[in-house]
Amino acid sequence: MRIGIEFSKTGMAKYISHLDLQRAFSRAIRRSNLPVKLSQGFNPHYVVSFASALALGVASECECVEMALSEDVDTKVFLFALSNALPPGIEAKSAVRLNDKAPKLMAAMREAEYTVAFSDVDIDMINAAVCDIMGQAQITATKKSKGRIKEFDMRAMIVSLESRNDALVMRLVAAPAGSLKPDFVLDEIKKRAGEFSASVTRTKLLAHSGGKAVDLLAACSKI
Amino acid sequence: MIDIKKLEEILPSVLKPARYTGGEFGEVNKDIEQNTLRYAMCFPDVYEVGMSHMGSAILYHVVNTMDGVFAERCYCPWPDMEQAMSENDIPLYSLETKTPLSEFDMIGFNLSYEMCYTNVLAMIEMARIPLHTAERTDSMPIVIAGGGCTYNPEPLVDFIDAFVIGEGEEVLPELIALRKKHKTRQAFLDAAVRIEGVYVPSMYDVTYKDDNTIDEIVPKGDAPKTVTKRIVADFENSAFPESPIVPYLGVVHDRVTIELMRGCSRGCRFCQAGFVYRPVRERSVEKLVSQAKNSIENTGHEEVSLCSLSTGDYTDVAQLVGGLSSELTKSGVSLAVPSLRVDSFSGEYAEQLSAVRNKNLTFAPEAGTQRMRDIINKNITDEDIYEAARQAFASGVNGVKLYFMIGLPEETDEDILGIVSTVAQIRKLFYEVPKEKRKGGLRLTVSVACFVPKPHTPFQWAAQDSVETFEVKQQALRDGFRTVKGVRFNWHDAKTSILEAVFARGDRQLGAVLETAYKKGCRFDSWKELFSFSKWSEAFEENGVDTAFYAQRERELSETLPWETISSGVTKQLLADEYEQAKDMATTPDCREICTSCGLRKAGLCV
Numbered sequence: 001m002r003i004g005i006e007f008s009k010t011g012m013a014k015y016i017s018h019l020d021l022q023r024a025f026s027r028a029i030r031r032s033n034l035p036v037k038l039s040q041g042f043n044p045h046y047v048v049s050f051a052s053a054l055a056l057g058v059a060s061e062c063e064c065v066e067m068a069l070s071e072d073v074d075t076k077v078f079l080f081a082l083s084n085a086l087p088p089g090i091e092a093k094s095a096v097r098l099n100d101k102a103p104k105l106m107a108a109m110r111e112a113e114y115t116v117a118f119s120d121v122d123i124d125m126i127n128a129a130v131c132d133i134m135g136q137a138q139i140t141a142t143k144k145s146k147g148r149i150k151e152f153d154m155r156a157m158i159v160s161l162e163s164r165n166d167a168l169v170m171r172l173v174a175a176p177a178g179s180l181k182p183d184f185v186l187d188e189i190k191k192r193a194g195e196f197s198a199s200v201t202r203t204k205l206l207a208h209s210g211g212k213a214v215d216l217l218a219a220c221s222k223i
Numbered sequence: 224m225i226d227i228k229k230l231e232e233i234l235p236s237v238l239k240p241a242r243y244t245g246g247e248f249g250e251v252n253k254d255i256e257q258n259t260l261r262y263a264m265c266f267p268d269v270y271e272v273g274m275s276h277m278g279s280a281i282l283y284h285v286v287n288t289m290d291g292v293f294a295e296r297c298y299c300p301w302p303d304m305e306q307a308m309s310e311n312d313i314p315l316y317s318l319e320t321k322t323p324l325s326e327f328d329m330i331g332f333n334l335s336y337e338m339c340y341t342n343v344l345a346m347i348e349m350a351r352i353p354l355h356t357a358e359r360t361d362s363m364p365i366v367i368a369g370g371g372c373t374y375n376p377e378p379l380v381d382f383i384d385a386f387v388i389g390e391g392e393e394v395l396p397e398l399i400a401l402r403k404k405h406k407t408r409q410a411f412l413d414a415a416v417r418i419e420g421v422y423v424p425s426m427y428d429v430t431y432k433d434d435n436t437i438d439e440i441v442p443k444g445d446a447p448k449t450v451t452k453r454i455v456a457d458f459e460n461s462a463f464p465e466s467p468i469v470p471y472l473g474v475v476h477d478r479v480t481i482e483l484m485r486g487c488s489r490g491c492r493f494c495q496a497g498f499v500y501r502p503v504r505e506r507s508v509e510k511l512v513s514q515a516k517n518s519i520e521n522t523g524h525e526e527v528s529l530c531s532l533s534t535g536d537y538t539d540v541a542q543l544v545g546g547l548s549s550e551l552t553k554s555g556v557s558l559a560v561p562s563l564r565v566d567s568f569s570g571e572y573a574e575q576l577s578a579v580r581n582k583n584l585t586f587a588p589e590a591g592t593q594r595m596r597d598i599i600n601k602n603i604t605d606e607d608i609y610e611a612a613r614q615a616f617a618s619g620v621n622g623v624k625l626y627f628m629i630g631l632p633e634e635t636d637e638d639i640l641g642i643v644s645t646v647a648q649i650r651k652l653f654y655e656v657p658k659e660k661r662k663g664g665l666r667l668t669v670s671v672a673c674f675v676p677k678p679h680t681p682f683q684w685a686a687q688d689s690v691e692t693f694e695v696k697q698q699a700l701r702d703g704f705r706t707v708k709g710v711r712f713n714w715h716d717a718k719t720s721i722l723e724a725v726f727a728r729g730d731r732q733l734g735a736v737l738e739t740a741y742k743k744g745c746r747f748d749s750w751k752e753l754f755s756f757s758k759w760s761e762a763f764e765e766n767g768v769d770t771a772f773y774a775q776r777e778r779e780l781s782e783t784l785p786w787e788t789i790s791s792g793v794t795k796q797l798l799a800d801e802y803e804q805a806k807d808m809a810t811t812p813d814c815r816e817i818c819t820s821c822g823l824r825k826a827g828l829c830v
Binding site: 011012013015016017019020021023024026027028029030031038044056057085086087088089197199 | 231232234235239240241244245246247248250469471472473519520521522523524525554555
């Protein structure tokens, strides 16, 4: 059986790195005694895979992880046992049975939505910057990859930027072929609107279905 | 509480922010009431090191089981965080509730190694508590310290109000209860000296002779002439944390640790732990297997390790390893076994270890010749070493780590080169195992430490080598290992070892040096990348203190030593006799075979 879990990572837990989060999950599984499959080999580990790594310092309401189980477990029972075993700040929100034929969550991922709350800035300045960014045909940015500095067009990876009640909602590409971290967009806004501080929360993980963005877990659980 | 918004602003910019957030699984939180006594447990090193310290985990558990008492943790911020906190006006705070340390009733430091002392000073000032005990007022926390280094607390007496001597499980709850009764500093300290195992340095006057050695140590008020360590008598049933905190960060020892035994009966003459942690006390196999099982269930860790001074000397070691491995393999949990003595490494034990897939072994022959091992009373022979290696290799081990020391008393060139020939012989034994039985190539690592004479050992009077002498010997080893293929040779920095020796046997005059070095920016002196010998040299020079007086001087047996007030229960006479024996190359047997009348029994500490 394949099970998909949606969990939040909030408060101080947003400073937990992806590697540390993976370790925290395997320990929570061992504590919970749930029948998650162990891999074969010399150093057995639980068969667990996360949909998408979250940048350090970004909170999330919607992280997803899938696990392979050695026997069927009721999703409510699973959710309850896992919730009790997870550390504070990491909260399991829902559990769904995944379709065996559906691709891995990681492979189905296409977009991520982030909600940004600002402080110490005039929101009109942000809106103006956002308009300008969306009006560009191309924005060249650089990132380090395998020790080399690589140029890429980050504008192509911004799906949408939208102001909602003084917050900014960003939809960015997050796919196996490449993802855009929210910091790149915030840096572009800063270039235009000056320095500010912001807290970023990931609010949706999305797959594509019939040309439309849809909830990732729902997409992979449909029979 | 500190300003969390400010903290959140700096966290994204520092290395490993999870060092500073708390909130791990298993963290204790309590309601704080008007009369809750708040205790901050400080470990003067970075989070990953402090969270690996078994003693701190035990004390966190012990103190938090007390009613009306709440113990929280605090580690030394890495220099990037220290700077960010200072720039943003954030004081040192506890991980559990983010409370500034200055608001606690009592803060306690663990002193496990001398090279953490500058961090202690840094943490006191970051907590905005005056550095000197004399400048603290009644509204401020009492600052105490415990751990191995308190067997000579003298270099720190300017900064620490009271020291706990011996095992903290016994003394700390009593001190905390006393703090609840006494709100003023002086009343607390006056009463604290009446608790056994508590040393209040301000209650002693020390005078010096013209040659800078100590003339007299005079106690004041109710302070006892000697403070004798406290120990846990019923070790089998003493407190053990079966639900320790599970860190997010990969810490140094990221696993369940069970403590098999305390103390060691071997009596190696260089080893401070061997003398000060006596007597030997063991936990039963049933108790340990149950503690390991419960700890795995509670934490979800993937590995269990055995902790003691000499695991191979545990009476039922084969049953224990057998019992643990059958319990653990069921859940895919592995077993790690450190600290082996070569002569305690039997065939059956070797096989069981291999069953729990251990491909590495660590041995500490300590010296390269029989003569030298007799001097230090490391009661093993060349044949013991080679037989252990043969058995290990035959059982599939292909990674060996060997530990040696240089600069031991009476050492000659032949003893140094003996290290090389011992290693070469071990290498040869690996290739004597038939090829089809060997698992991969041999990984042979040799670590050579510089000997540091420690207080409360038979070598407490001995001179340490100079930096130059150590470096000549290290060069000889490097040259020697060129002739032995495939050896990874590591050596300890001589300068760090000299500094360690100065503070290990230092007196009250070193407080000023420590403070100067701290003010010059010395921090994390046990971290190679942050250690600055030049800053330390300036600090010694500016205070007119000569390191050779503390490190390279052989003391007269009649000299009053700085740590004379502190007793480990072992008499000075026994240590002096052992020093004589060493010079005669005479060995002393394991004290579980023949009692050496070390003084513990007389002090009521051993049966």
